Amino acid sequence: KAKGDGWLLSVTLVSAESLQGSDDTGLSDPYVVFTCNGKTRTSSVKLRTLNPEWKEVFEFDATEDPPSTMDVE
Secondary structure, X not given: OEEOOEEEEEEEEEEOOXXXXXXXXXXXXXXXXXXXXXXXXXXXXOOOOOOOEEEEXXXXXXXXXXXXXXXXX
């Protein structure tokens, strides 16, 4: 979407499947970190699951020059 002199980047985090367990019970407390042009947004934490569902939307200001980049952890 155009927004002022730049663009608005919308990212929808829906779900994940078959994540690797990381605690003694074989489960995890997954979350996702998005970083776009140095701005970070973090999802909610889903407790004790390997198949989390978030259905969350994140918005970032994005520019064309230099190109916007996004990291997902």
